[in-house]
Amino acid sequence: MESGLTVTVFGAYGHTGRFVVAELLDRGFVPVLSGRDADRLRTLAASHGGLDVRPASVDDPASLDRALAGAAAVINCAGPFATTGAPVIEAALRAGIAYVDVAAEIEANVDTFAHFAERARAAGTVVVPAMAFYGGLGDLLATAAMGDWTEADEAHVAYGLSSWHPTAGTLAAGKVSRERRDGRHVRFTGGELEYHDEESSVVEWPFPAPLGTRPVIGEFTMADVVTIPSHLAVPEVRTYMAVGAAQDLSAPDASAPVPVDERGRSAQTFLVDVVVRSGGVERRAVATGRDIYAVSAPLAVEAVHRILDGRTRTTGVASAGAVFDPADFLRALSAHVSVDLPHQRVARDGAGLGIMGPAGADRGAPAGDGGRGHTE
Secondary structure (H helix, E strand, O other): OOOOEEEEEEEEOHHHHHHHHHHHHOOOEEEEEOOOOOOHHHHHHOOOOOEEEEOOOOOOOOHHHHHHOOOOOEEEEOHHHHHHHHHHHHHHHHOEEEEOOOOOOOOHHHHHHHHHHHHHHHHEEEEOOOOOOOHHHHHHHHHHOOOOOOEEEEEEEEEEOOOOOOOOHHHHHHHHHHHHOOOOEEEEOOEEEEEEEEOOOOEEEEEOOOOOEEEEEEEOOOOOHHHHHOOOOOOOOEEEEEEEEEHHHHHHOOOOOOOOOOOOOOOEEEEEEEEEEOOEEEEEEEEEEEOOOHHHHHHHHHHHHHHHHOHHHHHHHHHHHHHHHHHHHHOOOOOOOEEEEEEEEHHHHHHHOOOOOOOOOOOOOOOOOOOOOOOO
């Protein structure tokens, strides 16, 4: 794509921010590098042969206005989004430009929908929160799996990560989320978010090949519980995390991702298995790929591309599945994500997913929550 359009990246020198800058350049956009640390911005700019550097801070609205001046859109990669989300959205609204972020903090995404929906719609602009691996990809898969269904009983998103070496931003966002919840867990049930103190459970999830059945943390709740029900009539949304990846994340000595290729990606692989159920029928959509942080960049940049091209279905605050054609969007990511869209089957003996507890008894949808916030 030869667009030449300018896109500001706030938090450009962060782990995911660097992937986003590279993806924008690959797609013909002109990134403007922004964030608090001017030295890190200049270093990043030099590594790309010289890019526009505009330091800015969320507690200085004038600096944000300068950072967004003349840009067609802004991608916010700087967490915790509980701190950065609202100020950068406010700046985008003042500038009259589109806003996309990579937030996977549940409460921050709830705040975006609650506080900016009417204003963004009135301004005729688009605000897309959680346009990343967590929140965005699962929502696109769930929406594609729904197909012609207007409602479903349940949506399940299972994350089969080979590992999860968290960035500093991920750990900081998790701390903020736990503080906001007073240490409680969260789930989406009965059509609303519910905070509770129940312990998480380990169950067996029947991933498709090549993973097969693996142990997962039941209701390791991620941003999909905000994005999916924001536009789909699904009263129960559950998310699950591979046990090994959850252990990596919570380890006292958790280490950051290590790049192993020329693009800076880690060796981590993922399989995201999404199942929606209506009555005795299930539909499944699956995505596989490499490096959850790296893949957030093409998700966010493709979103900006489509917004600027006018390939959107609504204005205001909207999740990925609401604002874009999900199947077409996923096909556009084929260089980064392999997608298998949707399969339909009659649930086994009407029992649904066949999620198995540790003792092998069919437990249906388990209770519990991973209780993690996340930022890229």
